[in-house]
Amino acid sequence: MTDAPSPVARRGPVPWQVATVTAIRPETPTVTSFTLRPAEWRPHVAGQHYDVRLTAEDGYQAERSYSIASAPEEAGQIDLTIELVPDGEVSAYFHEVIVPGDLVEVRGPIGGYFSWRPGERPLLLAGGGSGVVPLMAMLRARAAAGARGPARLLYSAREPDEVIYHGELARFAAARDGFEAFFTLTRRQPPGWTGYARRIDREMLAEVARPLGTEPDVYVCGPTRLVEVVADGLVAVGVPAARIRTERFGPTGT
Amino acid sequence: MEHADPAEVERPDADDLALDGNAAAGELESLFGPGATVSLATCAHCGTEQAVARLGTWSRGPGLVLRCCACGRVAIRLVRAPTVLHLDLNGVTRLRIPSGGR
Ligand SMILES: Cc1cc2nc3c(=O)[nH]c(=O)nc-3n(C[C@H](O)[C@H](O)[C@H](O)COP(=O)(O)OP(=O)(O)OC[C@H]3O[C@@H](n4cnc5c(N)ncnc54)[C@H](O)[C@@H]3O)c2cc1C
Ligand SMILES: [Zn+2]
Numbered sequence: 001m002t003d004a005p006s007p008v009a010r011r012g013p014v015p016w017q018v019a020t021v022t023a024i025r026p027e028t029p030t031v032t033s034f035t036l037r038p039a040e041w042r043p044h045v046a047g048q049h050y051d052v053r054l055t056a057e058d059g060y061q062a063e064r065s066y067s068i069a070s071a072p073e074e075a076g077q078i079d080l081t082i083e084l085v086p087d088g089e090v091s092a093y094f095h096e097v098i099v100p101g102d103l104v105e106v107r108g109p110i111g112g113y114f115s116w117r118p119g120e121r122p123l124l125l126a127g128g129g130s131g132v133v134p135l136m137a138m139l140r141a142r143a144a145a146g147a148r149g150p151a152r153l154l155y156s157a158r159e160p161d162e163v164i165y166h167g168e169l170a171r172f173a174a175a176r177d178g179f180e181a182f183f184t185l186t187r188r189q190p191p192g193w194t195g196y197a198r199r200i201d202r203e204m205l206a207e208v209a210r211p212l213g214t215e216p217d218v219y220v221c222g223p224t225r226l227v228e229v230v231a232d233g234l235v236a237v238g239v240p241a242a243r244i245r246t247e248r249f250g251p252t253g254t
Numbered sequence: 255m256e257h258a259d260p261a262e263v264e265r266p267d268a269d270d271l272a273l274d275g276n277a278a279a280g281e282l283e284s285l286f287g288p289g290a291t292v293s294l295a296t297c298a299h300c301g302t303e304q305a306v307a308r309l310g311t312w313s314r315g316p317g318l319v320l321r322c323c324a325c326g327r328v329a330i331r332l333v334r335a336p337t338v339l340h341l342d343l344n345g346v347t348r349l350r351i352p353s354g355g356r
Contacts, residue, residue: 013284051280065277111279113291113307224270246308248277251270 014042016053016107021100022077027164031130032095033069033081038106041076044068046141047115047134047219047247050078050108054093064090067133067221067247068109071140078108081164083130114247116219118142120149122212124219124239126200126230128156131222131249136165138219139172139179151179154208156200156226158187182208200230206237217243224248271314275307278318281332282306285341289352296348300325306349 023035036050049067070079084095098104116123116138123142125135132155142151157163163183173181184196184204196204209216218239220230227248235241275282275291282290291307302324309320309329317333322345331342343349 013287014280049276049279063280065280107280110283111276111291111307112288113279113305114276224272246274248272248274250273250277 014107014110016105018103019078019106021098021102021104024098024100027081028162030084030162031081031164032084033079034094034098035070035077035079036104036106037077038108041078042109043075044072044078044109045112045115045117046071046137048109048111048137049134050080050106051110052080052090053105053107054090055105062089065110068137069133069140071137071144073141073144081130081133081136114219114221114245116141116217118145118147120147122149122216123151124154124209124212124216124234125152126154126205126208126218126220126234128200128222128226129162129249130164131220131226131247132164134221134247135219136168139169142179143172143175143177146177148178150212152182152208152212153179154182154184154200154204156184156186156222158185160185160188160190160193200226200233202233202236205230205233209234209237209239214238215240215243217245219245219247221247222249224250271312273311273313274323275305275309275311275320277311277313278309278320278332279307281318281334285339286349286351287353293349293351295329295346295350297322297325297327297329298345298347299327301347303348306330 017039019036019038021034022037025033027033049065051063051065053061053063055061066080066082068078069081082091082094085091118141127135169181172179186199189197220227227246231244231246234244279291293306294303295306296303302322304323308323310323312319319328320330322329327345329345333340
């Protein structure tokens, strides 16, 4: 890459601050959404995240990143959607300890690379597991802006129960505003399933990407391994590497 | 657990733990401003220029280690101790940081 760094909006340093948990909503058996009201809300761009910091009584701290699920239009609050990771320090705290009214320490919005502003350029979103969270923020922002450019989501989950935002994605797809959703269920499919039923591969990527032309904007997010398979696969089927933006969530939640 | 398919077995497990520069955004933005992860870093070892968001990132342990996405050598190391922040930029010859507003 030889292009100049892309410009970023001017904003002050993002300080740690306290946010109040105002609502808790189960999404799947292992995924829950939390609405947080930061003391000082700052507008975000879809795809950005917050850092969350927990401090134990003895001073030990654990810090993790969580993508913002909500669209920037929801001023004053943010939604985080958190998957419970077995033995996970921070995710288990959210799932098992936090109740509405609790305070958590956060800083954000953070990140400028994996972010998308509504526009009409062809858009391809691909993700697995909780990697769909920042992609959902993009789709929510797209719907809020009334964008009508072609947009496709390819979402990999193991089982039907594990598909996050299922109802809302179905509504977005039914709006026929240029958005289409493609699902692959890798381990178990419901009776009569017509979607994909295998791990994301090149053939699947080619089928989903091709109608978007040669230069879609691409965002890939999820477990590290999935992100690499998908990004490499997209390049192999002809998507320019420079158009692909990736965000790795680590080993969890294939 | 699903069994891994052959294409995946060849990758060493440590790679599963790798994040990317997005995971270091909070820390890097506190030093370099909101453009930190879209900044372009030139690797001192192989000369590849890449967005900081694309650097391989290991964030557990006492600090952050960011590695070139082309050659895998260390680009940036950052350790926060109680009273001092250590920033080692030995692996980067140039960092082009967008300065934002005009
Ligand atoms: C930019 C970004 C955005 C993210 N957004 C989301 C989101 O929207 N939703 C979401 O659910 N998650 C998201 N994540 C992942 C999240 O930050 C945490 O990694 C996840 O919640 C697990 O944290 P934990 O404290 O619960 O688990 P941990 O206590 O960190 O443990 C996780 C599990 O993985 C293993 N593990 C992880 N790292 C290591 C390591 N270095 N060495 C050994 N074992 C390890 C542990 O053994 C354990 O089983 C995001 C990550 C990034 C980088
Ligand atoms: Zn290099």
